[in-house]
Amino acid sequence: MPAISVVELHKSYGAVKAVDGVSFEVEDREIFGILGPNGAGKTTTLEIIETLREPDSGEITVGGMDVRKDARAIKELIGVQLQTTVFFDNLTVRETVDLFSSFYRNQVGTESLLELVSLEDKAGSMLDELSGGQHKRVSIALALVNDPRIVFLDEPTTGLDPQARRNIWEIVEQLRDRENTVVITTHYIEEAEYLCDRVAIMDHGRIIAMGSPDELIDRHSPESNISFRLEPLLSADLIAAIPGVSDVRSVNGGYEVTTLVPQETLIGIFKAAYDNGSTADDVSMKRATLEDVFLKITGRRIRQ
Amino acid sequence: MKRFTKFFGASLKMTYRDKIALFWMFLYPLLLMLLLGAIFGRSGQANINLGVVDLDKTPITMGVQSALKGIKAFSIEKGSKEKLLQDLSDGKLNAVLVLDKGFYDSVTSGEPGKAVIYVDQSSVTVADITYSSVNQVLDKIVQGMANIPTLVEVKRESVVSSELSYVDFIVPGILAMTLMTSGLMGLSLEFVNYREKGILRRIKVSPLPLSRFIGSELSAALVMALIQAAILLLVGWLVFKIHIRGNPVYIVILVIIGAASFLALGFLISSLTRALKTAQMASNAIAFPMMFLSGVFFPLAILPSFLATIAKLLPLYYLGDALREVMIRGKDLMAVWPDIAVLVGMGLVCFLVSIKLFRWE
Numbered sequence: 253m254p255a256i257s258v259v260e261l262h263k264s265y266g267a268v269k270a271v272d273g274v275s276f277e278v279e280d281r282e283i284f285g286i287l288g289p290n291g292a293g294k295t296t297t298l299e300i301i302e303t304l305r306e307p308d309s310g311e312i313t314v315g316g317m318d319v320r321k322d323a324r325a326i327k328e329l330i331g332v333q334l335q336t337t338v339f340f341d342n343l344t345v346r347e348t349v350d351l352f353s354s355f356y357r358n359q360v361g362t363e364s365l366l367e368l369v370s371l372e373d374k375a376g377s378m379l380d381e382l383s384g385g386q387h388k389r390v391s392i393a394l395a396l397v398n399d400p401r402i403v404f405l406d407e408p409t410t411g412l413d414p415q416a417r418r419n420i421w422e423i424v425e426q427l428r429d430r431e432n433t434v435v436i437t438t439h440y441i442e443e444a445e446y447l448c449d450r451v452a453i454m455d456h457g458r459i460i461a462m463g464s465p466d467e468l469i470d471r472h473s474p475e476s477n478i479s480f481r482l483e484p485l486l487s488a489d490l491i492a493a494i495p496g497v498s499d500v501r502s503v504n505g506g507y508e509v510t511t512l513v514p515q516e517t518l519i520g521i522f523k524a525a526y527d528n529g530s531t532a533d534d535v536s537m538k539r540a541t542l543e544d545v546f547l548k549i550t551g552r553r554i555r556q
Numbered sequence: 557m558k559r560f561t562k563f564f565g566a567s568l569k570m571t572y573r574d575k576i577a578l579f580w581m582f583l584y585p586l587l588l589m590l591l592l593g594a595i596f597g598r599s600g601q602a603n604i605n606l607g608v609v610d611l612d613k614t615p616i617t618m619g620v621q622s623a624l625k626g627i628k629a630f631s632i633e634k635g636s637k638e639k640l641l642q643d644l645s646d647g648k649l650n651a652v653l654v655l656d657k658g659f660y661d662s663v664t665s666g667e668p669g670k671a672v673i674y675v676d677q678s679s680v681t682v683a684d685i686t687y688s689s690v691n692q693v694l695d696k697i698v699q700g701m702a703n704i705p706t707l708v709e710v711k712r713e714s715v716v717s718s719e720l721s722y723v724d725f726i727v728p729g730i731l732a733m734t735l736m737t738s739g740l741m742g743l744s745l746e747f748v749n750y751r752e753k754g755i756l757r758r759i760k761v762s763p764l765p766l767s768r769f770i771g772s773e774l775s776a777a778l779v780m781a782l783i784q785a786a787i788l789l790l791v792g793w794l795v796f797k798i799h800i801r802g803n804p805v806y807i808v809i810l811v812i813i814g815a816a817s818f819l820a821l822g823f824l825i826s827s828l829t830r831a832l833k834t835a836q837m838a839s840n841a842i843a844f845p846m847m848f849l850s851g852v853f854f855p856l857a858i859l860p861s862f863l864a865t866i867a868k869l870l871p872l873y874y875l876g877d878a879l880r881e882v883m884i885r886g887k888d889l890m891a892v893w894p895d896i897a898v899l900v901g902m903g904l905v906c907f908l909v910s911i912k913l914f915r916w917e
Binding site: 302303304324327328332334336338339340341342343347350351352354355356357394 | 563569574757758761
C-alpha cells in the first residue's frame, strides 16, 4: 500500500482551476518532489493531502485513510511544514516546540528535535530573534514533533541563501536516513534533482511529467551540451562534421554543440582540433536538467 | 488535560512577556483609578470649598457655621451673598450655603429651617456630592443642637448615599471597564493576529481540536481577568480605603461572568473581521462609547434621560451595576439576577455565533 494515493484530484477557486485532475502515488520511505513554477497548484495539492483544504473531487488516501473521513487520524500520522513560518510572539524556540508537541499523542523529545535541526544553542531564543533559515528549521522541527510517518515540506528553502538552503537539505537527508516518507514542493531545479527519488513536474494545475530525475531527463531531454574554445578558431563546417553533433552554436572564441553521444563527440572535438593544427581548451560538458525538461514540455522556464 | 495545561501555560507566559499588553491590562486601570481617586479626594468626600452666608445671625446659625468648620472636608469661606455667588460662578467655590433670615425661628418652632445651597451645575458630580454632603451635615448638626428630627428642607434628592463615596462608586466601574476592554481587545485581537500570521492554520493541521484551543485561550484570559480584579481591588483598598462589603465569592463569580461575556463579544468581533486593523477599529468603536455611556464613571441618575436609556442598552452598564451592587452595597447574586441574565445571555449568543463563523484562515 502506498503512503499516499491521489486519484483525479480537482480543486477550483471560482473560475480558476487550481488543481485540474492530478493523480500520483508516493511510496513508503520515498522522497517525493513536486516541482513547478509559482501558481502551478503545488501548495493546493499538498494542503488537500494534509487535510487543510477540501477537494472538489478525487480520491485521496494517506496511510490508507480517506482525507475526508479520517482527517483526525491522518493528522496524528503526518508532520507538516507550511509555507508561512511565523509563530507565536513571546515564546522561545524550546517552548514553541514543546507547545506543538503537546498537540499530539505521540511525542518525541524536544531536545532531540532541536539537535536534529541544529538549533540547540538557539533553544532559549525568542522566535523573532532568529534568521530566516533558523525560522525554517524551527518549522521543520515542528513538523517532526510527533515522529510522523509522512513529512510534508512546502517550499522549505524559498527565500534562503545558499548556505541556509544546504542546511535544510542536510536535514532532509537525515529524514531519509530515518526512513521517513517526505513530500516536498519546490521551484528550485537543483533541489528537486538533489533531494528527490521521484519528481512530479506541475504546471497549470496538472502533472506534466513524473519519474526519477534521471528518467525524466533521459525521456524528455537526453542531449548533452559541450562547449569549448579553439586556438586558432576552426570553421563551423568542420565542427558540424564531428560525430554525434546535432547543433552548433558559435560562442566567444569557440562553439557549443549538442549531442546524444557525448563520448564520441568529445573524442571527435579533440581529433578535429589536432588534425587541423588547433588546440581545444576550456572544454565543459553539461547534461540536461529538469529545467530543460520543463522548457521542452512547456516552452517556458520554471522561474521567469 | 496535559494538552490543555500546556497551551494554558503558554498563553499566560505570552501575556506576561507582552509588556504593552501588561500596561493596558494592569497599569492603565490602576492609573485611571488613582487619577480619578486623587481628583475627588482620598477620604471619599471631595475637598469642598463652601461659601457660607449667614443672614439670620442667631446662635443656631453660628453653631452651624462652627460645626461646618470642624469638618475636614470643607473649607469655609465667609462673605456677602453677592461676592460668594460670584466666586461660585468663577469656579473658586464648589457651593454656597445661604442660611436665610428666620432660620432660628423656624427650627425652634419645629418647622424646617430655611436654607438654600447653590451648586455649580457645570461639574455635575462635584455638585451632587457637595449638595448631599452639606445636606447631611446640616441635618446632623441641627438635629444635634435642637435634638429634634429632620429640620432642613430637602429640595433635591441625593444621589450619593451616606457611605458611598465617589471612589467607592468608581472602583467597581473601573473594574467593569477593565474586564470589558481586556475582553474586547485582548483575546479577539490575538485570534485575528494568529489567523493573519497563519498560526491558526498550523494548529488546524495538528490534531488539537478547536474546542481545546479556544478553551485554553479563554481560560488563560479568565485567569488574567481575576488577577486584574484582585490587583485593582487591592490597590483601591490600600490607597483609598474603599469599602468592599460584598461576599468575595460573589465578586469572583461576577468577575468571571463579566470577563467571559466580554471575551465572547471580542471573539465575535474576531470571527467577523478579517484583518487585524479592522478588528482593532471594531473593538475601539464598541469599547469607547460603552466606556463613557454605561455609567461606570458616574451615576446614571445625573445623565439626561435619553442617555440613560442608551446606557441600559449597553452590556457594560449591567456589569458595572452588578459589581457595584454586590461589592459596595453587599447585595447577593439573586439581587442582581437581571444583570447576570443579560451578561450570560449576551455571552452565550456571541459565543455560539462566533463558533459558527470561526475561520481558520
